Amino acid sequence: MMINDLTPAERRVWEAFPRGASVDFRTADDEDAASGGGWGPERTVRAAVLRALLLGGPEEEREIAALKLTGARITGLLDLNSATVDAAVRLSHCHFEEPPRLYGAQLRRLNLRGSALPGMDAGALQIDGVLRMTDCRVRGPVGLGGVRIARALFLDGAEFTTENPAEPVLRLNQAEIGGDLWAPGMRAHGTVRLTGASVAGMVDVRGAELTGPAGPALDAPNLTVDSDVLARELCALGRLELRGSRITGRLDLMGARLSNPGDTALRASSSVIGELWLLRGDRVDGALNLRRARIDTLLLEPEVLPDEVQLSDLSYTALIPHEPAGRRLPMLERNGGVYQPYVYEQLTAAYRRIGDDDAARLVQLAKQRRRRATLPWYGRLWGRVQDVTVGYGFRPLRAAVWLLSLLAVGSVAYGLDHPAPLKADEAPDFNPVFYTLDLLLPVIDFGQERAYAPDGWHQGLAYGLVVAGWILATAIIAGVTRTVSRQ
Known part of the structure; x- marks a missing residue:
């Protein structure tokens, strides 16, 4: 692309690129990029110009080139499929008219803070630093399946919506994140998918709002997290699917609202979790499925447990807070009327570990009474x-x-x-x-x-x-x- 073909706005961006200088078209710091469709030519940049800069833009000796653009309306398709970009990319508070294509691209770092996008296709993207989508407004599906992010992924305050309720709004399946997945306050109206994803740090979705109108709110089977999953005050309208996940630290759902009436609200079956915190929140609206899970410390308050609690083959070491046996026993009966002796043995063992033999005996007595209902008349x-x-x-x-x-x-x-x-x-x-x-x-x-x-x-x-x-x-x-x- 020749520099003579550029508009005045594009020329500013072109000349700033070799020095890594910032170009800010905003007229106010609180502008909403979602309304950027009406921005005029004085702050409009063609995607083709940005592509030309990133794939072969001018350089200056002793300077580090970088694309740092703020408050621009980006027209056309930004197509970087399979491209290798050495320069850092910051397109913050920008309004994209078409979903960027970054499939298989290799970038140093990508910052889209506060931008408005109609979607994004970035499967198999590789980033040496961080991917930042803080406060983004995305009106279509975001494909980040198979991404490799060396450091952190920032989704805090972002909002994801799509016109097709059956389509996931955010796909991070098989993603590998070398740091944290940081998403407090995120809002997603549609399924967030993290099937088989791996996070070396923590997953933080505190205060997030996840809604699955036609499927799970969070679909994350076989998720691996080497630290904590912080989900305090989370609002999930739809199933939280964590089947087969491995969470080394704690799954903290303190104060969370889990709702999926008539179906499963939380499924963590066959998972391995250091600590599960489920307390100080609304009563779970939907079934709680912890079958075959292995949890070191289980923090459960009887008040938050739903009418159906599936605990078959669940193993845990400690049950906190310490409650009388009479308050713990009802959760063993909420499995569709099926007698499962193992759940009584687990609760008995938990009481014996803390020296409460009276409670342990009460649990064993309840077990025998429950077993009696399964016997023939003479046994009863x-x-x-x-x-x-x-x-x-x-x-x-x-x-x-x-x-x-x-x-x-x-x-x-x-x-x-x-x-x-x-x-x-x-x-x-x-x-x-x-x-x-x-x-x-x-x-x-x-x-x-x-x-x-x-x-x-x-x-x-x-x-x-x-x-x-x-x-x-x-x-x-x-x-x-x-x-x-x-x-």
């Missing part, structure tokens, strides 16, 4: 007997209460009306307490039962006490055996 009957008598071995004092109650009934009844002796001259003196104990305790013999022969109502009461004694003894043995086997 025997389970109820064990529950009533000794609480499946977790309430041993119940046995003493039953024993003392039956002992009192028998002692009073036989004390008021003694049964007749078998041999009056050989029988020991009748003692209603020890006679009742002889009937109740099948393995102890005080000599009273053998010496007296009850009849009538005496005999019926004796039979009842013998049967009750055997049932009580069997339930105690079963409960003790179960407790010992667990220890």
Whole structure:
């Protein structure tokens, strides 16, 4: 391109490029680039001029060339597909009339801060420094699949929309980011896709608003993050999909609003997470799926859990904050009515690690009661007997209460009306307490039962006490055996 073909605005940009000087066409610092379609020729630059500069622009000795343009209306197609650009590129607060094409390009760094774009195709883009799209307004899909960014990606305050609700507004699938993915306050009306992406630093989406009108709000299966995912105060209308992800630090959803009515609000199944923080926010509106996940520390408040919580094969080391067992047990029942013994064992282990044996026993008791509902009628009957008598071995004092109650009934009844002796001259003196104990305790013999022969109502009461004694003894043995086997 000849310099004689340039407009006055383009000439300013052309002459500034070899020295890396900035050209700012703005008339006010608070201009909105989204309204830049009406900017006149005094601040209009053709994309072809920018392409010519970046691929073979003038150079000056002892100067570092760079494209630093602010507040321009860029017309035409900026096509840098597969290009190698050595100069830094800053096109901030600019209005693009056509989506830039950067597929397979290699850049030092790219800064689009505050710009308005109708979309962008930058798949397989390689950047040696950072890609900055802070405060950008994008009205079409942004394709960044397979990008390689040596340092950080900045999307803070950016807004992504598209006319096709079924099309992802931002694609970062298989992206490799050598630093942080920085996106607090980002707004996306459409799916943000990070399938298989890898982030060496942290992912920060605090206060972001993600809406998936026709799909997930965030589609990030197999995401790898070597630090934290900070999502405090996040508003996600649609599923958060983190299936199979690996998050070394914490997934912080403190104060987040997760809503996907009638479907899954958060799926982190088969994931490995250092810490999951889900507290101090609205109640999750939709199912919570943590099946087969491995989480070191689980911070869950019972108030935020939804009606459906899928925890099968979930393993965790610590459960915080410490809550009574009665507040934790309901989440184990919210799995569509399916009995899963493993979830009870995990909760029991969490209580035992912090020395709360009473809570651990309550969880085990709840497990046995839940298991009872899956048994045939005779199993349910025997389970109820064990529950009533000794609480499946977790309430041993119940046995003493039953024993003392039956002992009192028998002692009073036989004390008021003694049964007749078998041999009056050989029988020991009748003692209603020890006679009742002889009937109740099948393995102890005080000599009273053998010496007296009850009849009538005496005999019926004796039979009842013998049967009750055997049932009580069997339930105690079963409960003790179960407790010992667990220890």
